[in-house]
Amino acid sequence: MVWVGSTYAGNFKMNISQAAKFTGLTSKTIRFYEEKGIIPKARRADNGYRFYTEDQLETLGFIKRARGLGFSLDECKKLLDLQHNPDRASAEVKEKVQENLARVQSQIEHLEDIKSSLMKMSKSCPGNKGHECPILDELCHGGHTEVLQ
Amino acid sequence: MVWVGSTYAGNFKMNISQAAKFTGLTSKTIRFYEEKGIIPKARRADNGYRFYTEDQLETLGFIKRARGLGFSLDECKKLLDLQHNPDRASAEVKEKVQENLARVQSQIEHLEDIKSSLMKMSKSCPGNKGHECPILDELCHGGHTEVLQ
DNA sequence: CCTTGACCTTACTCTAACTGGAAGGATTAA
DNA sequence: TTAATCCTTCCAGTTAGAGTAAGGTCAAGG
Structure with a gap:
């Protein structure tokens, strides 16, 4: 596995504390978002540890920024849904x-x-x-x- | 017992919903303040119902107004303590x-x-x-x- | 090989300031 | 008598996590 900073084949994986540091969230908060269904369940390594890819990190950053703009977690979820829906209207x-x-x-x-x-x-x-x-x-x-x- | 509106001998008693209406709080909220120790325990009538006298109503109104000014319940309690302390300084x-x-x-x-x-x-x-x-x-x-x- | 410290996991409780609901007793009006 | 409206207590849920505990894992140093 390739970890932080490395860009082997264009993909990398971070464990939860690395993802936390990268996004400005805490490990606790990331687990909490998963438990609440704001983000999909993280994939796990063989030892049971969660890991995060570029896409997941983007999602976490998205939530961090939307929260900082005063959106509730529920609204963050809806915004993420719009982001992932190709048929959305910007309106x-x-x-x-x-x-x-x-x-x-x-x-x-x-x-x-x-x-x-x-x-x-x-x-x-x-x-x-x-x-x-x-x-x-x-x-x-x-x-x-x-x-x- | 003399109830709402009456001023028999200068004292009167209200039950909880009357006190709620009078102060703009809800019965639930008044019970909650009591449970949290923000206000002293209300006295009870023979049937177990809480009742409130003029002083208590003043206290409830005090909290209502302080809450409306953004004070936390904890701070409301401290302000009430100052109000009841004759040795306080306005500072x-x-x-x-x-x-x-x-x-x-x-x-x-x-x-x-x-x-x-x-x-x-x-x-x-x-x-x-x-x-x-x-x-x-x-x-x-x-x-x-x-x-x- | 063993230990130590830093991770990771789950599960539980706590926060503020209420609000809502259930279950059961009391009061009041028709 | 009965129905509606009070009152009581107790329990759960809300937001968005933070704190703690018990236990598994991993990497480095001796």
């Missing part, structure tokens, strides 16, 4: 991206609301050794800087 | 708020990075019936719009 992919974009945008807006409430609170509080605290007062009795859920 | 409370603010801010920044990557991707894709898809290409092979973790 389907774009739609997933835009759904995600909308969700990210609404999370940002929610956090911005929270941020402005927290800033108001922070400004209202002397932040000294005294016991009086407008922050606690507001948390206790409610106020108009409250964030609507 | 301690303000510190919690500022920690939370910093976390919220960094979440916003992370999401903004993701958002801009997603927008670039979306623009690069024709979004038609064709199979060619720059989004999938980038997820597959990595690109410079990648979000650094």
